[in-house]
Amino acid sequence: MNIKKIYQQAVERLLAAGVADAAIDVGFLLSHLLKCSRAELFVADRYLSPGLVEQFGKFLARRMAREPVAYIIGEQEFWSLSFLVTPDVLIPRPETEHVVEAALELNKSGFVENGPMLDLGTGSGILAICLALEMPDRQVVAVDRSRPALLVAAANAKRHGVSSRVNFVNSCWLEAFRPGPIFSVVVTNPPYVAQTSMAALEPEVRVFEPALALDGGFHGVREIEIICRDLDQILKAGGWFFMEIGFDQEEYVLELFRKMSGYDNVRVIRDYAGLPRVLQARKTATVKKHG
Numbered sequence: 393m394n395i396k397k398i399y400q401q402a403v404e405r406l407l408a409a410g411v412a413d414a415a416i417d418v419g420f421l422l423s424h425l426l427k428c429s430r431a432e433l434f435v436a437d438r439y440l441s442p443g444l445v446e447q448f449g450k451f452l453a454r455r456m457a458r459e460p461v462a463y464i465i466g467e468q469e470f471w472s473l474s475f476l477v478t479p480d481v482l483i484p485r486p487e488t489e490h491v492v493e494a495a496l497e498l499n500k501s502g503f504v505e506n507g508p509m510l511d512l513g514t515g516s517g518i519l520a521i522c523l524a525l526e527m528p529d530r531q532v533v534a535v536d537r538s539r540p541a542l543l544v545a546a547a548n549a550k551r552h553g554v555s556s557r558v559n560f561v562n563s564c565w566l567e568a569f570r571p572g573p574i575f576s577v578v579v580t581n582p583p584y585v586a587q588t589s590m591a592a593l594e595p596e597v598r599v600f601e602p603a604l605a606l607d608g609g610f611h612g613v614r615e616i617e618i619i620c621r622d623l624d625q626i627l628k629a630g631g632w633f634f635m636e637i638g639f640d641q642e643e644y645v646l647e648l649f650r651k652m653s654g655y656d657n658v659r660v661i662r663d664y665a666g667l668p669r670v671l672q673a674r675k676t677a678t679v680k681k682h683g
């Protein structure tokens with residue numbers, strides 16, 4: 393069957409199923425099947441074999457049921473690299489690249505001290521692995537509560553050749569750690585969706601992505617509060633913290649850091665859409681706990 397015909401029919405079917413980016417998605421599915429780039433799809437008068445037509449039909453049915461393309465093809469691009477993804481992990485989002493960018497910018501300017509880095513809630517491992525690749529002299533510890541997610545992250549570390557420098561720990565945030573300020577950088581993209589907003593999420597997210605990766609409690613800040621409360625135990629004086637936040641959480645996190653003494657350079661970095669996206673803070677000293 394001619395690829396142009398298949399393409400057009402598939403786009404129409406996805407649009408009818410309520411998929412907004414139908415043309416882009418069909419391009420991804422076809423190029424995955426044909427093992428070519430999306431740009432190459434239409435350069436020759438390509439035909440799909442009956443076997444590939446059948447496989448494409450199965451892919452299309454899954455997408456029409458609103459399963460995300462990344463789970464269908466089993467990978468997602470982040471930081472110009474391809475990462476394995478399964479339904480056990482959140483699909484990497486482009487906004488999260490701002491966390492990597494913020495840490496690298498400070499490192500290039502010489503503001504980041506030596507020492508290991510920590511990724512809390514690593515999911516597919518994107519933050520830990522990109523930081524390990526970009527800062528080849530560092531060790532990274534990557535934590536997740538989900539064991540199946542850690543298996544995906546470990547496979548990604550192997551895929552990108554950083555297994556010897558990224559260590560995976562199954563823990564509920566810092567529970568598995570003995571308090572001791574050893575990390576020079578802590579990054580996290582915690583679950584920050586308010587429970588009240590969960591029902592309004594697109595089916596791709598609500599039905600298919602792991603709730604553990606999304607659900608931030610009633611107001612969306614339950615996990616943010618736990619991480620920030622315990623941060624002092626493991627971050628070195630002079631160490632940096634980078635945390636992805638929801639577009640409506642800027643004031644909340646700035647106030648949280650105002651109340652916690654011992655941090656300076658507290659600011660929120662905006663994404664390309666101009667929305668608040670990453671909280672950045674530097675620890676000035678170990679905070680003495682009273683009482």
Ligand SMILES: C[S@@+](CC[C@H](N)C(=O)[O-])C[C@H]1O[C@@H](n2cnc3c(N)ncnc32)[C@H](O)[C@@H]1O
Nearest residue numbers: 513514515536537538564565581582583604605
């Ligand atoms: C928003 S996802 C981020 C995944 C990945 N870092 C990314 O940016 O794509 C949050 C991650 O935190 C993990 N998580 C949720 N609660 C946790 C907890 N209490 N302790 C450790 N990890 C947790 C989830 O399993 C999930 O992988």
